[in-house]
Amino acid sequence: MPPFATPPISPLSITFDGQTGTMSPEGPVLTRRMSDLAGLFADTAAWEAAVADGDPVVYQVASSPVPEAEGELPQSITTILPGTVAGEFHMTKGHQHPNPQGEIYLGLSGTGGLLLFDGERPQWIDMAPGVIGYIPPGWAHRSVNTGDEPYRFLAVYPGNAGHDYGWVLANGMGHRVYRGEGATPRFEPFTATP
Amino acid sequence: MPPFATPPISPLSITFDGQTGTMSPEGPVLTRRMSDLAGLFADTAAWEAAVADGDPVVYQVASSPVPEAEGELPQSITTILPGTVAGEFHMTKGHQHPNPQGEIYLGLSGTGGLLLFDGERPQWIDMAPGVIGYIPPGWAHRSVNTGDEPYRFLAVYPGNAGHDYGWVLANGMGHRVYRGEGATPRFEPFTATP
Numbered sequence: 443m444p445p446f447a448t449p450p451i452s453p454l455s456i457t458f459d460g461q462t463g464t465m466s467p468e469g470p471v472l473t474r475r476m477s478d479l480a481g482l483f484a485d486t487a488a489w490e491a492a493v494a495d496g497d498p499v500v501y502q503v504a505s506s507p508v509p510e511a512e513g514e515l516p517q518s519i520t521t522i523l524p525g526t527v528a529g530e531f532h533m534t535k536g537h538q539h540p541n542p543q544g545e546i547y548l549g550l551s552g553t554g555g556l557l558l559f560d561g562e563r564p565q566w567i568d569m570a571p572g573v574i575g576y577i578p579p580g581w582a583h584r585s586v587n588t589g590d591e592p593y594r595f596l597a598v599y600p601g602n603a604g605h606d607y608g609w610v611l612a613n614g615m616g617h618r619v620y621r622g623e624g625a626t627p628r629f630e631p632f633t634a635t636p
Numbered sequence: 637m638p639p640f641a642t643p644p645i646s647p648l649s650i651t652f653d654g655q656t657g658t659m660s661p662e663g664p665v666l667t668r669r670m671s672d673l674a675g676l677f678a679d680t681a682a683w684e685a686a687v688a689d690g691d692p693v694v695y696q697v698a699s700s701p702v703p704e705a706e707g708e709l710p711q712s713i714t715t716i717l718p719g720t721v722a723g724e725f726h727m728t729k730g731h732q733h734p735n736p737q738g739e740i741y742l743g744l745s746g747t748g749g750l751l752l753f754d755g756e757r758p759q760w761i762d763m764a765p766g767v768i769g770y771i772p773p774g775w776a777h778r779s780v781n782t783g784d785e786p787y788r789f790l791a792v793y794p795g796n797a798g799h800d801y802g803w804v805l806a807n808g809m810g811h812r813v814y815r816g817e818g819a820t821p822r823f824e825p826f827t828a829t830p
Contacts, residue, residue, distance in 0.1 A: 453752045453775060455761045456768040506770070508738065513773035515794065516736030544702065544709030546792055558647045567649045574650040576700070579707035581647060598740055600709065601750045 451514065456506045460550030460571070463521035463594045463620025469505035474535070476500055476527075481611050481635045482535065484514035484618055485528035492527055499523060500532050510524060514601035521594045522587035529620045531556075531627065536584030536610040539603035547575040547585065555627065557584045557615050566629070569595060582610055586619045588627045645708065650700045654744030654765070657715035657788045661697035668729070670694055670721075675805050675829045676729060678812055679722035686721055693717060694726050708795035715788045716748060716781035723814045725821065727751075729821065730778030733797035741769040741779065743824040747785035749777045751809050758810025760823070763789060776804050780813045782821045 458465045465485070468603045470625045476492045479500060492498065505518040539545070547556055549569040556567040556575040559582045567575040569585070575595075577583045587593035614632035622628030640645040652659045670686045673694060675681045686692065700714040719726045730751070734741070739749055748759040750769040753776045761769040763779070769789075771777045781787035808826035816822030 445796055451770075451772045452770075453750075453759045453761060453772060454770040456770055457766060458768070506768070508772075514736060514737050515740055515770075516793070517768065517770075518739060542707050544707060544795070546709055546711060556647075565647045567647060572651060574648075574652070574708075574711065575698070575703055576645075576648040576650055576711075578645045578647060578702075598709070600794055601738070 451508060454506070454508065456517070458519055458596065460594060463502065463504055463519045463592070465504050465506045465517070467507050469507040471505070472503040473499055474501050479535065482533065483527040484633060484635060485530065486635060501534055504627035510601045512602045515597060515598060516601050517569055518599050519550065519594055519596050520585060521592050522585060523592055524587050524590050526621055531586045531588055531621060533586045533619065534584050535607050536571050536582060536615055537580045538606040538609040539579065540606045541602050541604050542579035543600040544579050545577040545583070545597060545599040545603065547577070549573040549594040550594040550596055551586065552591040553589035554585055554587045554593035554595070555619065557586060557617060557619060558582065559614070559616040561613060563595040566617070569593070582615060584610065584615050588619070600622050642799050645702060648700070648702065652710070652713055652790065654788060657696065657713045657786070659698050659700045659711070659713055661701050663686055663701040665699070666697040667693055668695050673729065676727065677721040677724050678827060678829060679724065680829060682722035695728055702795070704795045706796040709792060710795050711790060711792050713744065713788055714779060715789050716779060717786055718781050718784050725780045725782055725813050725815060727780045727813065728778050729801050730776060730801040730809055732800040733773065733777045734800045735793040735796055735798050736773035738773050738778060739771040739777070739793040739797065741771070741789060742790040743767045744788040744790055745825055746781065746785040747783035748779055748781045748787035749813065751780060751811060752776065753808070753810040755807060760811070763787070776809060778804065778809050782813070794796040
């Protein structure tokens with residue numbers, strides 16, 4: 443008998459639809475509405491108005507059944523719906539990994555960007571189908587839909603990395619990302635939400 | 637200043653070509669010729685004849701620059717060229733992770749399979765473009781080209797997982813995979829190479 447034990451999860455064949463953002467077999471699906479994004483957008487009055495006006499879904503995260511557990515390598519597809527709050531693009535909350543671990547995002551459909559921040563330097567990676575954005579350990583990360591269609595990406599990340607959302611609320615991501623001229627986003631230095 | 641340090645690698649935008657198996661920017665490229673695969677195929681005489689007859693490349697692994705280091709999440713594309721050794725399909729050496737960590741394979745082009753073995757039970761996942769094969773921690777894994785075209789997949793794995801090839805040579809993978817009738821491979825119980 444070889445010196446290793448069978449872990450609780452079995453090998454899995456997983457398929458996904460890059461046009462709808464679904465995974466099969468399905469795991470948990472997380473939905474973030476505008477009201478879940480308090481403190482993210484610079485224009486609080488415009489954010490409050492959007493919450494009052496139907497509290498739309500801003501993004502969804504559909505996971506495979508692979509658990510967020512030590513030793514596992516879970517995957518999920520995030521769909522960020524298009525739109526802005528007073529010109530500031532729809533975005534994910536953004537987080538740090540309390541246990542510093544790398545992560546990859548693979549663009550599936552639509553166009554967006556990956557905003558990274560190590561506490562001093564913001565970096566931006568243009569994302570599109572087929573592009574891998576590599577998030578090294580220690581970099582906070584947020585995704586932004588910069589287009590007019592849903593932006594979708596597949597994430598693969600170590601199951602023990604964890605999510606610290608509070609760090610981003612406190613420290614920001616270095617930049618805010620606004621709709622600019624044509625297809626080019628406009629970046630402004632981060633300012634705390636009033 | 638937030639309580640984390642910038643690691644040595646910066647955020648990266650990585651692209652890849654699923655039809656040629658290349659990554660950009662490029663990292664190391666590993667080439668395995670028939671002579672590198674001693675002890676893998678059941679028919680040693682047929683393997684020796686293939687080594688003598690030009691020692692063909694059986695597979696290549698093209699990596700991105702993300703290093704195999706603690707906390708990083710490297711990626712690579714493996715291309716297994718089509719063919720058999722006395723009917724036994726071209727395959728990778730197969731390995732265990734000495735540090736048990738999950739891994740994913742994402743099919744890119746061609747058709748193949750992912751053979752997994754936990755020391756007692758072999759499992760098989762049919763791989764094709766768009767299929768994710770999930771390798772849980774503790775399962776040895778090998779890829780097999782079951783088609784007539786190059787079979788390519790993207791691998792994503794924790795940088796501290798490591799590679800133990802000796803375990804597979806000693807314990808096998810539960811099954812051997814042969815060309816069968818039509819597109820269906822034929823499985824035979826593992827026998828040690830004489």
